[in-house]
Amino acid sequence: MPRMLLLQRAVTLLALRRAMSSGVQLQVSPQRCLYDETLQLQVSGLSPGQDITLRTELTDEGGQLFSSMGRYRAGGSGELDLSQSPALEGGTFTGIETEGPLWSLETRDPLRRLLKKDVLIPFQLRFSLHREPSGALLASSTQERGFMGEGVTREPVREGRVRATLFLPPGPGPFPGVIEVQGTGGGLLEYKASLLASKGFATLALAYYNFEDLPKQMEDLQLEYFEEAVDYMLQHPKVKGPGIGLLGHSKGGDLVLSMASFLKGITATAVVNGSVANVVTALHYKDITLPPIGYDLRKVTFPVPGVGDIRDIYLNVLEEPNRESLIPVGKADCKFLFIVAGDDRNWDSRFHAQTACKLLEEQGKDKPEVVYYAKAGHYIEPPYFPLCKASMHKAAGFPVTWGGEPKAHSVAQVDSWQKIQAFFHRQLNQQSSANKL
Template identity: 55%
Template sequence: MVASSLAVLRGSRLCQWSWKSWARLLGPSPLIRGGQTTWARTNATLSLEPAGRSCWDEPLSISVRGLAPEQPVTLRAALHDEKGALFSAHARYRADAHGELDLARAPALGGSFAGLEPMGLLWAMEPDRPFWRLVKRDVQTPFVVELEVLEGHEPEGGRQLAKAVHERHFMAPGVRRVPVREGRVRATLFLPPEPGPYPGIIDLFGVGGGLLEYRASLLAGKGFAVMALAYYNYDGLPKTMDILHLEYFEEAVNYLLRHPQVKGSGVGVLGISKGGELGLAMASFLKTITAAVIINGSISSVGGTLHYKDETVLPVGMNKNRVKRTKDGLKDVVDALNNPLEGPDRKSLIPVERSDTTFLFLVGQDDHNWRSEFYAREASKRLQAHGKEKPQVICYPDTGHYIEPPYFPLCKASLHSLVGGPVIWGGQPRPHAMAQVDAWQQLQMFFRKHLGGEERTVPSKL
């Protein structure tokens, strides 16, 4: 039809345009070859905003221009972690009538996810290694994300139409990283770029040990002085967590309170998993914890004994016969721990009822590490029964154990150091991703309210 129209016009005196002019006007068109549709080469461009680089917890706008009208394409994103593991995701799309594609308006037609998911190419990433979790260990370097636009809906066979490389950083411009080796304390303090003082927060992770800084470094970009604190298996600290002394954590709190860039007479604590349990213990025994955010934490000591001065909290018991197996042969340990409200295991309970701290519990309702919602509800009951303020409990359906900063992909299963093998963590990718975005905002609002501080916006360009 197009060719015959051009032939007629070419013989007419009205035809003053070249064939190339008509091609520019009509745009690329599909060609039928052997019963299959292919697309003429386009001048596709892949645009990202912010361009070039951004902070990991910052939304990223992704759009494509210069495609043929309604052209089918596949978008793919990939990054390598610091140990060389590949994480990737892909989704199928169709350009609009103008040959444009905006992930904020165009639903994915399938692939790693479906529907309107502007950040799906990041949170839906999966590793090429089994039982592998995406963790950032060196926050002074970014993750480098490669994005591609591929022709058609076959991610492995489509011709590349456009490509972009984007750096996702973990330190906002001007954030200062200060290693701390003070007495026994082994930590890293992150300070915002503007003049202080700031609200102080101690950040604790789980049973993996060592020192993880990525959550603290991101949070410092929001206007908080955040200390990422190691507590075992790191730089002269105990090799195991069989026995932990809360005096160590008290020493870290006192260091933070003495720091000239930290304001107020108390600090906040942010903990996940075992770090949530320790945050609850700090709030129960130490009087200088003003606000605590507990992410999927336990109300009893797990995996070791806690000591503070002349008091001891014993570890809760575990019954290996209650460990289940999934259809894939992985361990499900959600019922393995004994009920800390029954029998001798009551000695494992952390005395949360003593605390005058204000609490926020963030709970994944599909947590398969332990019964996080039960623990949060029980902590709330015990506080209220002793005349304390009712804590805020936010529960997220279909959300697993590792509630991370926004856009970290769901870790479905990985090695558990206490169990000695791979376990499932629970959660479904999309609701888990949405929970992470909300939880990140909730904890910031909570700390600003109870520690003081102004809302800070991460610059759009680094």
């Protein structure tokens, strides 16, 4: 073993021994939990009024380090409790922020988004407490944050053309069913579906391009493919009928709006920062074609060199001839929930939600529930995912900014996640009760 590596290990062991001998204890609970659960962190054994730094680290599946820092002053008894102790200026968060170490995680790569591709392996969070100003280690602890609750099962689905993964809650069922559709990134992402299954929903994470034998590019989508996925869920013995729910974000948002508008068996549809216009590629269903809405790249601005703001590039879907791309939401026969971010830099999500509401009103349909978060950005994820400020846009072909302020965005993620669950529980369980009458 190289001498330098031996020296580094010796230094680390010495620091750990000193930390253990200091009498300072850092307790993080629970030691294992789901990613969307709250954080409980307490420290004891400090000197009254002692200044310390709390560091949090997470390494993603690609080896990228995300970290956050909170500066604190111990209480009169040498204690620290994140639910009561305010973080001081100089860290990545300030004030009383129980989950601040999570939602303020940052990485040196300005275009990196925290993703979870393998939901069977939890994220490992590392917490360490350091003396100020020397930086000496006082105590450390770890926590596992996973995506599959106890008893949740994961079943790969290869039925007909459908390529997906079904997550089932523990127990005999049947359970309210939801299909979850992601945006333009392609492939099969399961982290939202697995978390929803942990809340009692039979959830299908549905791929629609760039996965196994599906088309590599997102070109000329066929709604019949999505209809097969709906039929699969409706016929599954562990899915409670007579209808299912849909959850879509970004491009997934306009796809679930199209599914709700054209397909049968949909009871509830939740759209997170989606578009009422069909975007990126044509969508076909039987003899109907929705062309993609046009755009004007001259309207791209660059508030940060090399990172575009594309919010205003799409043409107005309410003006001719762009109305050909308008999804006929008024045909839908289900309940709707729209989650809307006021600082969505991908497009004007508020306009799209308002337009959908007008289309439904014109057809005498029930008024949808619209939840607006003024300072949230485009990527509204489950709770405590850090804000993705910018990343590569697969459809645009260059990096774009997504908008949002970290603290306000985090609040939106926590609140919207609860509202989405409540919406599906209310609509999907209510339909089942009504069906028994």
